[in-house]
Each structure stands twice: as C-alpha cells, then as structure tokens.
Amino acid sequence: MTSLSVEALGAAADAVEAHLPVLVEEKFASRLFAQDATLWGPEAESEASIRLAWTGLHRSSRPLVGEIAALREELQTRGVHRIALCGMGGSSLAPEVICATAGVELVVVDSSDPDMVRSCVQDDLAGTAVVVSSKSGSTVETDSQRRIFVQAFVDAGIDPTERVIIVTDPGSAMDQQSRADGYRVINADPDVGGRYSALTAFGLVPSGLAGVDVGALLDEAEVVADLLAEDDSANPGLRLGAALGGTQPLRDKLILTDRGTPIVGFADWAEQLIAESTGKQGTGLLPVVVGTDGAAPAVAGAPDASVVALVADDDESPASEDVPSQINVSGTLGAQLLLWEVATAVAGRLLGINPFDQPDVESAKNAARELMADPSDATEAPLSTDGAVEIRTAGASLDLGTSADSLSAAVDTLLAQVDPDRGYLSVMVYLDRLAHADLAGVRDPLETRLGRPVTFGWGPRFLHSTGQFHKGGPEVGVYLQVTGEPVADLPVPGQEFTLGTFIAAQAAGDAKVLADAGRPVLRLHLADQEEGLAQLTAVLGSG
Known part of the structure; x- marks a missing residue:
C-alpha cells in the first residue's frame, strides 16, 4: 500500500488516457530518475543536466x-x-x-x-x-x-x-x-x-x-520513490503530470482547494513550483489558491480550469457534477513533495517547455536594479489621489481616461479588461503580509464579481513564483498592484539603500516589465496604510 493517490475525473481523466501510454512507452519516469537531461529537448538540455539531483534527495x-x-x-x-x-x-x-x-x-x-x-x-x-x-x-x-x-x-x-x-x-x-x-x-x-x-x-x-x-x-519520500520511478500506468507522478499539462484544449487555470488535507499551506508551495516552472513561451499553468473551505469556487466549471483538490487519505466524498475537470490528490507531505516535482517535470514535457529555467524572474530583477540606480523613476507623480490612495498606471498598458480621478472607477476600468473566456486578475500586494493577512480576503468577492480566476500574491515573494507566469505565460492577465508608505523605513547596514527604497523599486520594476509585455497594470499606493486599506477593501469587496 502506497501513501499516494491521484484520481483524475472528466477532462483530466481524458488527458491521462491520452498521454499516459506514450509516457510509459518512452520510459519517461525511469529516465527522469536516471537524470536523463534530454527529456525536454535540446534547448533545455544544458539546464536540465545540472537540475535533476532532486530525484535522489530521499537518499542523498x-x-x-x-x-x-x-x-x-x-x-x-x-x-x-x-x-x-x-x-x-x-x-x-x-x-x-x-x-x-x-x-x-x-x-x-x-x-x-x-x-x-x-x-x-x-x-x-x-x-x-x-x-x-x-x-x-x-x-x-x-x-x-x-x-x-x-x-x-x-x-x-x-x-x-x-x-x-x-x-x-x-x-x-x-x-x-x-x-x-x-x-x-x-x-x-x-x-x-x-x-x-x-x-x-x-x-x-x-x-x-x-x-x-x-x-x-525523507522516509515519506523514500517510500514512494520507486513507485514514481516506474514506467507503469499506475505511476501517480505520470498520472498527475498528464492531468495537469495534457488537457486538450489546455485547461491552464489550476484551482487549488483544500478538502481536508492534513498538510497545511501546501497549495502555496505548489503554486510556486508549478507557475515558475511552466509559465514561459506564451504557455503554462496558473495555480489559483482558493483557500480551505473545500467548496467548489465560482470558476470551477470554466472551460479553461481544472479543480485540484488536496484531500485526506480517507476522503470518499464524490466530485461535484458541476466540475468538468477535477483531480483529487492525497498523500503524506514527504511523498507529495516528490510527487508534485515529478508531475511538474511531466507537465513541462507535455507543454514543450523547459521546466527548470525562469527567464522572466530575472527580467523583473534587472528592472528593479535599474530603478535602484535612479529611485525617482519608481515614485513618479500619481495620475490622481483619492483619499489616502494614489492612482497610477504603468506605461501605456492601461488607459484610465476620466476614471483616473476615482479609486472605484479606476478599479472598474481595470476589471473591465479581464477576458471573460480566458482571462484572470492578479492582485499583487507589497505590504506586511503578517500584519495585513486579512487583506487576502478580497480574492473571493473579486472572483465572484468577475466570474474569472483571481490570484492573490504578497510582494516580493510572488516575484519568485507566479511572477514568472505573469510575464512569460499567455497574455491573458490583468494586474492590480498595491503598495504602501511604510510606518517607518529601515536602513540596510553596509548599503546605500533602505528597504523602503528597495521594495518600491521591486514593485515599480515588476510593473514596468508587465507593461512592456502589454499587460494592463493598475498601481495603487496607500499614502496612509490604515486609511488606504479601509478604502481599498471597501472597493474591492463590493459587488
């Protein structure tokens, strides 16, 4: 008896049926665990050759x-x-x-x-x-x-x-x-x-x-390592990878929901692994972390979405009939860490990309460095100020027109850019995530309002995660950036910059790279965090 289970239903099951025989025939699993760097094509080979030792970490x-x-x-x-x-x-x-x-x-x-x-x-x-x-x-x-x-x-x-x-x-x-x-x-x-x-x-x-x-x-990972290395149709890594990356047409929004798993916060780790590994060359998989209530989110039935439910080992609840593509995954933490790494490598193969590089993460870092050299570029004058909120855009990616004078109208204009069929909204917040954890609650009402997936990320940590997908994935995202004036800045010993200067450059640099790639970006700066947050939550939480 193994400590892993992967159940694919609907379109996800069709993807498994279509791709699993080929993956088994090509001996993908055994070659992966033998660290075969040729699995993702010639362009990925040099990077893959120095990135595959994770397959043996349960021993090494x-x-x-x-x-x-x-x-x-x-x-x-x-x-x-x-x-x-x-x-x-x-x-x-x-x-x-x-x-x-x-x-x-x-x-x-x-x-x-x-x-x-x-x-x-x-x-x-x-x-x-x-x-x-x-x-x-x-x-x-x-x-x-x-x-x-x-x-x-x-x-x-x-x-x-x-x-x-x-x-x-x-x-x-x-x-x-x-x-x-x-x-x-x-x-x-x-x-x-x-x-x-x-x-x-x-x-x-x-x-x-x-x-x-x-x-x-490590014991939990070792228990399943041989299973994940087998060229067999029962291999849960091959099955999960095919379900994630093999749907046709591609269901590139992965709605990650907690349905009783004892693993705490696993979706946040999986989000980073999947988005940064696959979001490039105009394709990829966007994880949408929706919380722990176990309910099917408003977008679960969308034709470009699959629901990925993280379940308890003894879960026997039936899948919702309203969800046309669902994947149920259970297992111990160590086992699932290795499972999802294998599945992401499989999905990369099916998507035709290199799952080990992150080119657009570097582009955002470079833009931030340039702004650090001239911090004035990171703090250009706002288009307008509504109460405690300064309203800006980035480049020519979003034309607010007369709506620039109102926070509510500016947000409405941004949300109107979300494609009703394939689009998503990303809320990117550069604030103290420990002090303002409740702000993540704006995700649910925004998703209900739009009827489309909404992601929520804390900056700068999401820059090392979904930030790669934002810029390298399909051009269907719309971006709401929130920054704030710190209560007090903090100098960095031995450096000429402060943390306040640095985080401002990170936010501005990311917005610039997004805008240069044609992505609509609305930038909201809270000149006073307490007052600004009250305004912001009132606007984002409205129906």
Whole structure:
C-alpha cells in the first residue's frame, strides 16, 4: 500500500488516457530518475543536466539529519527557542509548509517590507537563531535581511556567528565570505534548482532546527520513490503530470482547494513550483489558491480550469457534477513533495517547455536594479489621489481616461479588461503580509464579481513564483498592484539603500516589465496604510 493517490475525473481523466501510454512507452519516469537531461529537448538540455539531483534527495540528504539534530541541541544550550528564516521562493516556501504541517513555529522573513522585517527582527531577538538561505548567495532580499539581523545581534551584544546559519551552494560568494567571517555554513546540493529544493538543506535545515522530524519527512519520500520511478500506468507522478499539462484544449487555470488535507499551506508551495516552472513561451499553468473551505469556487466549471483538490487519505466524498475537470490528490507531505516535482517535470514535457529555467524572474530583477540606480523613476507623480490612495498606471498598458480621478472607477476600468473566456486578475500586494493577512480576503468577492480566476500574491515573494507566469505565460492577465508608505523605513547596514527604497523599486520594476509585455497594470499606493486599506477593501469587496 502506497501513501499516494491521484484520481483524475472528466477532462483530466481524458488527458491521462491520452498521454499516459506514450509516457510509459518512452520510459519517461525511469529516465527522469536516471537524470536523463534530454527529456525536454535540446534547448533545455544544458539546464536540465545540472537540475535533476532532486530525484535522489530521499537518499542523498540523509547525512543532514544528524548534523541538523546536533546543531539544534547546540543552539538550545545557547537559549535559542525561536528560528527565523531569511530566504525567498523555494528557499522559504518549502520550510513554511513543512513546519506548519508539523505544528512547529518558524518565522519566515521573505519580504522587503520594512515594517514586516523590523517586527520579525525585534521580536524575541535574545531567543532567536537565523537561517539565511540563498542558492546563489546574491539574492538582494535575503542579503538585506541577513545584514539587518546581524546588526541587531551586534547591537544587542550577541555574537552573530553563534546565531546565524548560512545555507547556500558550495562555492557561492556567500559561502566563501561566510566561512571567512566565521559563520556556520551548510551547503546544499548545487544540482537542484530552488523550487525543487524542498528535501535539500534549504528545506531541511530551517525545518529541523525549528523542531521538525526531517528524517521522517525523507522516509515519506523514500517510500514512494520507486513507485514514481516506474514506467507503469499506475505511476501517480505520470498520472498527475498528464492531468495537469495534457488537457486538450489546455485547461491552464489550476484551482487549488483544500478538502481536508492534513498538510497545511501546501497549495502555496505548489503554486510556486508549478507557475515558475511552466509559465514561459506564451504557455503554462496558473495555480489559483482558493483557500480551505473545500467548496467548489465560482470558476470551477470554466472551460479553461481544472479543480485540484488536496484531500485526506480517507476522503470518499464524490466530485461535484458541476466540475468538468477535477483531480483529487492525497498523500503524506514527504511523498507529495516528490510527487508534485515529478508531475511538474511531466507537465513541462507535455507543454514543450523547459521546466527548470525562469527567464522572466530575472527580467523583473534587472528592472528593479535599474530603478535602484535612479529611485525617482519608481515614485513618479500619481495620475490622481483619492483619499489616502494614489492612482497610477504603468506605461501605456492601461488607459484610465476620466476614471483616473476615482479609486472605484479606476478599479472598474481595470476589471473591465479581464477576458471573460480566458482571462484572470492578479492582485499583487507589497505590504506586511503578517500584519495585513486579512487583506487576502478580497480574492473571493473579486472572483465572484468577475466570474474569472483571481490570484492573490504578497510582494516580493510572488516575484519568485507566479511572477514568472505573469510575464512569460499567455497574455491573458490583468494586474492590480498595491503598495504602501511604510510606518517607518529601515536602513540596510553596509548599503546605500533602505528597504523602503528597495521594495518600491521591486514593485515599480515588476510593473514596468508587465507593461512592456502589454499587460494592463493598475498601481495603487496607500499614502496612509490604515486609511488606504479601509478604502481599498471597501472597493474591492463590493459587488
């Protein structure tokens, strides 16, 4: 008996029936686990050749288990009982779901928002150790977070080398400098990409230090590894991948819903894995995370959507007759981490793209760097101000006309751009996601109002996730960006910029890249966060 189950219904079942025999005949599964880099075509081969070691992590990561346990004991003798994680994308999302599912605390500092970073640093610093995770060692968000924590430790009279643990690829600039400075460094497998790194040091070190039994997590993956490597029609990885990426015509909106799964927050991790891996060359799969009520969302029956229900192992509830394409997935966390990585690789094959690169993530980073060099470009004058909300667009991607004078009218004009057949709205919020978590509640009324999928992402973390799909996927998205004046800015030690300057450049840079690609963007800046949020929620929550 395995700990995985994949059930495809309707159009998803048709996709499995159409593609599974070919995948089995081509020996896709066994070749994947043999790290065959030719599976995605010649253009992807060079990247794939250094990105497939994740297929064996259930074995190769075993030496980390004892090292993490020893380090946890060492930190506890120093009074540490709180673990904070500085990291972005795959470096933070996997530990977040691992720890939440295990019921242990992990403070995930994946933001450039000065208010959020400040609150994470100031809360119980004396009892805190920090894991700084960056594959390249050059991620600006992570480096800035590291600098701020180190300075806080120094100011508090705490030796930062006893409280900061570095996780990075061997030979990176962060690896070399951190070792020279006396920090504890744990290297991750360099042949694993960030979003496939859940079972590397990036996922295991912060989770294990926080108190998760990471050996058991590897056990869960090992139990299903042979099954996922089999060239057999029962292979759940092949079945899920075919259901996700093989529908005809392509159902490229994946409505991820929690229907009783014991895994907490899994859809947020899957969102990043799928969107960043597949959203390129004008195609891809857009995960739409809809929450935990288990109800079929308003767009479940759309012809371009499949409902993906994350269910409990003993779930026996029937699928809704109103849902023409549904996939039910169950299994333990470790098993599902490996399952979805396999399925994403399969979907990439069926979509004809390289599932291991992220070209448009880099374009947004470059645009942000240019704006950092001239910050005035990130804060151009608004078209108008309505109460506490400044209204802007980006480039010529959206013509507000006379609606520019009113927040409500500007939002109406943007929403009118959503294609009723294939379009989606993305709400992108660059605020403190811990303090303003309730703002994500605007997603449901907006989706009901539009009758189309609506995604909600916290910036800058979504830039390492759905941000790739926004720019590289099909040109059917409409984008609402929300930024805010911080309560207080926060300088970055050793740098000439502040976090407030940086997050403004990230938002403006992303808006510019979207606009240059012809995507409509409405930018709303809250000059006063409390008043602006009240205005915004009133407008976005209206029917």
